[in-house]
Amino acid sequence: MKTNLLKILPMSVLLLTGCFNKSISKEQFTEKLSEVKTHLLEQNSDITNVHMQTGLGVAVHYEYKEGEFYDYSSLGILGILSERNATWLEDGKYYHYHSSVGHRNAKVEEITKEQFDTYMAENKNTVITKLMEPVLEAEILNGEKPEQYLEVTNKYYEISKGVKLESKVKYQEPDKDDSSKMVDATKNYVFEFKNNLPTKYTYKTSNGSNTKYTYSYGNASFSKPTPSSDSSQA
Numbered sequence: 001m002k003t004n005l006l007k008i009l010p011m012s013v014l015l016l017t018g019c020f021n022k023s024i025s026k027e028q029f030t031e032k033l034s035e036v037k038t039h040l041l042e043q044n045s046d047i048t049n050v051h052m053q054t055g056l057g058v059a060v061h062y063e064y065k066e067g068e069f070y071d072y073s074s075l076g077i078l079g080i081l082s083e084r085n086a087t088w089l090e091d092g093k094y095y096h097y098h099s100s101v102g103h104r105n106a107k108v109e110e111i112t113k114e115q116f117d118t119y120m121a122e123n124k125n126t127v128i129t130k131l132m133e134p135v136l137e138a139e140i141l142n143g144e145k146p147e148q149y150l151e152v153t154n155k156y157y158e159i160s161k162g163v164k165l166e167s168k169v170k171y172q173e174p175d176k177d178d179s180s181k182m183v184d185a186t187k188n189y190v191f192e193f194k195n196n197l198p199t200k201y202t203y204k205t206s207n208g209s210n211t212k213y214t215y216s217y218g219n220a221s222f223s224k225p226t227p228s229s230d231s232s233q234a
Contacts, residue, residue: 036135050131064124082101094113165190
């Protein structure tokens, strides 16, 4: 009996943890990707609480909660804040703050409700635009082979509550030791979409660069700027 349980356990664990990916056709993935695009562009009234982050290289965060706050921050070299743009509601009053490399002495400004509503409408457009980026990139790789690539190899999967695309492209780039010569290079993409929303977008190149974007919903957070110490915030 113990032996039989041990044989069954690994598959049960896979199913419970959602690690079991089922291959699907290009047509099935294309249909699901179209649903994601429609959701973002036409049926996005439920997109009210979003956290977006670039996990490697320059750290970039987007935090958006409808009617309450928007916060964009870009963390530069050595942890120095390159830019922060925030709009928020606090105790019935509305505030805006924007610091950048050329504007380090920024102050928190109280704004009107009309200004707040305008900023927040613009901010939601920014959030939708950023959420669309992996959709458009996946759409390109899923279509006819782009001219800049020698080869494109795609694998499609059904995952828990969504779909996944793994795409490997081959292209040419200047040789790092002799820029007059071109050499073959590769880039590996991974896209994940769940509940008609992007959740993951990564790519790794054969020269060692690695970029990762993550998207999550319902967990946006905000800490109001304190200009005197804002260089340490992200």
